[in-house]
Amino acid sequence: MNPTRREFLWTAGTAAAALAASQAPGIHWTTEQEEEAGWEPGIEERQSSACLVCPARCGIRGRTVDGRLVSVTGNPLHPMSRGGLCPRGVGGVQMLYHPQRIAAPMLRVGARGAGEWRSISPEEAVGLLTTRLGALRAAGRPERLAVVAGYCAGSMDELWRRFLHAFGSPNYVADDYPDGTDSVMALVHGIPRRPGYDLERARLVLSFGAPLFEAWWSPVQAYVAFGRGAQGERARGRFIQVDTRFSRTAARAHEWLGVQPGTHGVLALGLAYVLIKEQAFNADFVARHVSGFEDDVDAAGRPREGYRSLVLRSYRTEEVSAITGVPVERIVALARAFANGPGAVAVCGADVLHAPDGLLSGLAVHSLNVLVGNIGRPGGVMFADDPPLASFAQVRLDPAARAGNARPPVAAVERPALFGTGDRVARFAAAVAHATASPVDALLLYYSNPLASDPHPEDWRAALARISFVVTFSPFLDETASLADLVIPDLMPYERWQDAPTPASYPYPVWGLAQPLVAPPPRALHTAAAILAVARGLGGSVAQSLPYQDFPALLQARARGLFSARRGMTLGDEFESIHYRQMEERGWWLAQETDFDAFWKDLVERGGWADLLYDGTDPTRLARTASGRIELLPDALRRALDAEGRKRQPYAALRDTSPTAGTLAFPLRLMPYRVSTLASGTLSLEPWLAEQPALFPDVHWVPWVEVHPATAQGLGLGDGTEVWVVAPRGRYRARLRVFPGAALGQVNAPYGLKQPDGALANPLQLLDGTTDPLTGLPAWFSTFVRLERAS
Amino acid sequence: MTRWGMVIDLDRCTGCGACEVACKSENNIATVTPEQADMGRAFAWMRVMTEVTGEFPNISMRFMPRPCMHCDNPPCVQVCPVGATYINPEGIVGQIYPRCIGCRYCANACPYTVKYFNWFAPRWPAAERAHLNPDVFVRPKGVIEKCTFCHHRLQRAREDARAQNRDLREEDYQPACAEICPTGAIVFGDLENPRHQVHGLKVDARAMRLMEDLGTEPKVYYLVPKA
Amino acid sequence: MRDDVAAKLARLPPDEQTLLRPLVHTTSRFYMAAGVLALVVLWGMTAYYLQVRYGLGRTGLNRPEYWGIYIIDFVFFIGISHAGTLISAILRVSKAEWRRSITRSAEFITVLVLGFGAINPIIDLGRPDRLLNVLFHAHLRSPLLWDVMSIGLYFTASTIYLYIPMIPDLAIVRDAGIKAPWFYRLLAAGYQDTPQQRARLERVIGVLAIMVIPIAISVHTIIGWIFAMTLRPMWHSTIFGPYFVIGAIFSGIAAILIAMVVLRRAYGLGNYFRPIHFDYMGRLLLVFSLLWFYFTFAEYLTAFYGKEPAEMRTFWAKVAGPFAVPFWLMVVCCFVIPVALMCRRAMRTPRGTLIAGIAVVIGMWLERFNIVVPTSVNPRWEMESLGHYHYAPSWVELSILGGTLAGFILLYMVATKFFPIVSIWEMKEGREESVHTVAARVASYLPEPTAPAAGD
């Protein structure tokens, strides 16, 4: 009883023709109309590319029909994502065709923020930019140009740096999204980069607050590891989540340990205690590679306690249990499971570091990996090296540039945090806002929307007011862009070339390549192209420093490095990859492609390059410290703590910090967390995701907060009430959701959501400003709020 | 005799929801306005169901992706007065949109509540129409719709196989949700074909079907999580 | 009233005078009432237009609450329709002489309300434009189709069953020549009330009366089955067929009672709707109230005793959950009030029965609500029943509900203007013959008075 032919034609017809109809929040909607008009299939293509929706950079395949991007699926050849994607990536098509996307440069005509714009040609836009910047150089003040860039790993980041350097400004403020783990690694291993985790081959993954299945650095890496593992079904690792919140990750992990806020480090050391007591740690590894474990004497001959003594003295299981709230037997069982054989890895979540004692906690968590010697081993912590790309052309500096580069950067701080850059973006804004005269005349914003995303929007508002020329490359009229003077909309991800290296969390170097899947709007301009054009326009040393006619050319030039590196391969299926790895292990390497053009062609077709061989025997991958050993008690840290005056000892200090508590006025602890559907900090969600931003609770389109039933009852607030989340610093509106998974007296506040009318709901802008003095990172979980019914 | 079916391993599923969105993207599923969504009129042919038991800190949550079960003995098909919902010889339960009179009897008859009704004509933000999938009908106002096992992909795969005159391979026909699932939790294939994974999985010790006691004979199997 | 007509009317025998008067004389109150009702109908139609134009989204329906007011009304109206035909048929077959004055008004209810019952499922369609697919692509497996057939049949049958017994009266109107002669000449179909015509008429009526009973029963049985054939908790029940029939007759009787009281007041028919009628009808109402309770109790006890989780979710939703109010209100209206009133002779008066009747009509509407909605919002699968599903009818639905109700009353009023609402000839027949035949019949029930046999 299949459809009759008429029925078929009729319905096919409805796949065409639309007609304008009812409007919904901010968006213009269309309604399907029935129509007899038939529809005939178009020309279909499938191409590899990379997902640029979030920093994880999975491999994708795009399906286009008649030049429209119809769907995005995973690229099976990509070693990290293996053909899988997360919801955000799949919904990317809706990002591309986002109703609010800007397709052509816009020049402000009315007063700032009045929203009056004149649409101009790309050439005109570039011309404007060139003259403005040229003037700065002519005036000998190139440093008065500043660039604030959001997440842009790969060559874009490099391009900006080079451009500014050649231009002569030290004011490149890249938000590299510091999460503090790089500081920990710098201290312990002398390797200043985020650790990679070989989750796929791990036997036990012990995650401290890392939202592996939500918005981790690479959620798909975690999904693949959880679902498939490297050896398939037989050896799938066990996932244990240590988290204050009953997060979605906690919900799905094989085990969840709820801990008191900010006590992750204490729990970690509690585990270390058991390992040491039971001689279950890897004594041999510690002896050969680690220093700071045993007691010793300092330069002045004074005896110093080592890691062992500190832990044994301060972290008896009962005490740890009391502090963290984890039962003794679970601590012991967990420690034994962790020590029982190789392949147990402790993952340190960004949020462990976003606490007043962040750095020390991070140190404590990572020390577990050191104790079991699971560094550079299969299923352990690894430090991927960067893909062997050919470096950029030499930067040429003319006197003006030299002078400018020599001047102090705006965001420089008098007392810098010793072990981290802190929040540079915020600092930049504060500096501009409070300086006697604005040190900046021209500001370029790339992938950055500080007005919505920065914890201190007021600073940014003040700063922007003092900067005479503000340009953004955002393809959306986001909060910051609407206060800009010039908008030169970037191409959207599926329209542009870009290299897409995997995030540090993935332990192997992978150079994904995003190629255009659809033609961009005629008057939009790739930001890279804009930079190159401006450089050309400025001429002289700036132009000579960036001798690339366009971005693809630049990428090709860099890819030559991969071609001649005699290692790795263009992405291949699992058999190819394994085969290659085995060859490389035996010291062989056979070229797949004879000449570069063939190599590039493969690179584009397959979606990138990867080197899946990790040489764990290389000592420089264990430690690049002065001592050449892994430092459990880095001197720098000891000194820093002593400098603080109040005699604190690296590990012992953690247990003394008394947990912050609420007040009468603000009794509830604010628990910001990133919804897994969030693709960018502040970009409103793709309709499919906005409609169902989380599996649970059941909310649509609006920001919400989750509280425990008892808490809600105590407040006399029912499920679904509209509430104000009120903190000393400010408030925002959200829908209250009663969720038994929320801890008593806490407010789980997803961030990155907006009201349908665009009103922000950003818990991070309520943060009380507490920071970890050692890293300068804001503490995300020490703010207290109250909830008020919004009438 | 081919019988298409699906096995979902709940031990692998992380509840990420990629399958949901992949389904929406593949099948031109419309978005509804906030008010409509709050009324319970949002569409999700594939929906990751959640169940929370207990209270913090003794709490657990389970996820269960739920497409149409493509029952071999489908109550929905029984009750349709005009045969607008039908089961084809290979066990795929489909909808004939232009025939449906919108009585919603099938929706009431479906024990798994997987049927969705077009209360209004479907809507998209104007710009978003560009990504409509031309292989899939856009449903008009007033008819019922639901998961079709991405039937259009089977038709495609058949044509291609015929063009290259070879048999249909397991990988030729994979629905969007199975294709995207990053954990490989969704396995799809011919339940009767020993060379397809589902054939073995459906008799796995962990295999079960929803409300088997109803005798609806679902062709979607679940592998319960390992203890 | 034109006086020539008045003169003609005056010349008629008393029965005909009173019973034909409404046909030629209309009060201003009638026009006012009719006007108001017409407006309500118009309002309802506008609401429906909007629904057709923009889609069923204009209702309060949602997922999984797929069925609401319209389906409730459908069941409700069809239930009411069991008033006339079924009751009058049963009374005729059982030779209940007291029926004579009430059958006609009852049968009219059936024919008129049936239409309104039947359009509700069409109003409920997402695609009314495709209604005919039900014929083009008929799938006999579907209870919905069984229903289409049985309702069609029932409608035809009851129309005939209304028309045939009316022929003699139409002839009377024709001969009285007080109104649209051509119209009544046409309808009277040359009936001259000759003995053989009368005999044939009686025979046909007898046959029809027997035929319509199973048809009527089938109709509501099948409506019950529409629900029962699904696997939904508290729908999937074997007694739904009979349960629905009982409920239908129950609400039907209530409707007749209301009609009787109103007609009695409006057209001063006190002489025809006598206390005895209200007494007997009251007893009937009592009986069915008890029957209804019996079925309801049986139904809920079975569900409760089985403790099947899915069933229990719906059960508690009704008994002590979000639907407790409509549920207990239903019990009061369908059981407590009618039983309390009708069990006392003193209350089986026009006023008493009116109160009881209204209570029952409301109660039976609620009963349908309690069947349709609570089950809908409590799907069988526990993972679906997040408990936050809800249903609030939109103004469109309520307007259409008002419109259909008003439409029915309006048509009924109009009907009384064209047809004698009490069967004239059956009254006559009652007076002239039944009195004797009944006496004879009763006598025939009794033993012969025989003299005691002499013997020693």
Ligand SMILES: Nc1nc2c(c(=O)[nH]1)N[C@H]1C(S)=C(S)[C@@H](COP(=O)(O)OP(=O)(O)OC[C@H]3O[C@@H](n4cnc5c(=O)[nH]c(N)nc54)[C@H](O)[C@@H]3O)O[C@H]1N2
């Ligand atoms: N999809 C997606 N992923 C992204 C990004 C993106 O834009 N989209 N952005 C990337 C960027 S910029 C960043 S900075 C990272 C942010 O990634 P994270 O820093 O991991 O931020 P959240 O996801 O908010 O994780 C916060 C977690 O900490 C837990 N937590 C709550 N209270 C406490 C506490 O008191 N102590 C500790 N230790 N933990 C607590 C919360 O339960 C929550 O699960 O995400 C990266 N990943």
Ligand SMILES: Nc1nc2c(c(=O)[nH]1)N[C@H]1C(S)=C(S)[C@@H](COP(=O)(O)OP(=O)(O)OC[C@H]3O[C@@H](n4cnc5c(=O)[nH]c(N)nc54)[C@H](O)[C@@H]3O)O[C@H]1N2
């Ligand atoms: N509300 C909210 N605030 C946050 C966060 C959050 O998740 N939500 N996260 C916090 C964290 S951890 C961080 S790291 C910061 C990050 O905050 P930012 O560094 O400001 O990054 P986003 O907020 O993601 O803003 C990215 C902006 O880039 C623009 N954009 C989108 N696509 C493209 C593109 O293809 N090309 C270009 N040139 N521009 C594009 C969009 O307009 C978007 O507003 O925000 C912090 N604050």
Ligand code: SF4
């Ligand atoms: S994790 Fe990020 S990169 Fe990967 S698919 Fe999702 S959004 Fe795209």
Ligand code: SF4
């Ligand atoms: S995509 Fe796979 S893992 Fe994600 S929710 Fe669906 S089934 Fe589960």
Ligand code: SF4
């Ligand atoms: S799951 Fe529901 S809709 Fe799907 S076949 Fe079974 S009964 Fe029909």
Ligand code: SF4
């Ligand atoms: S809604 Fe459509 S498919 Fe469902 S039963 Fe009615 S006609 Fe058939």
Ligand code: SF4
């Ligand atoms: S099989 Fe196709 S239609 Fe069904 S849920 Fe999966 S993607 Fe959607």
Ligand SMILES: [Mo]
């Ligand atoms: Mo970040």
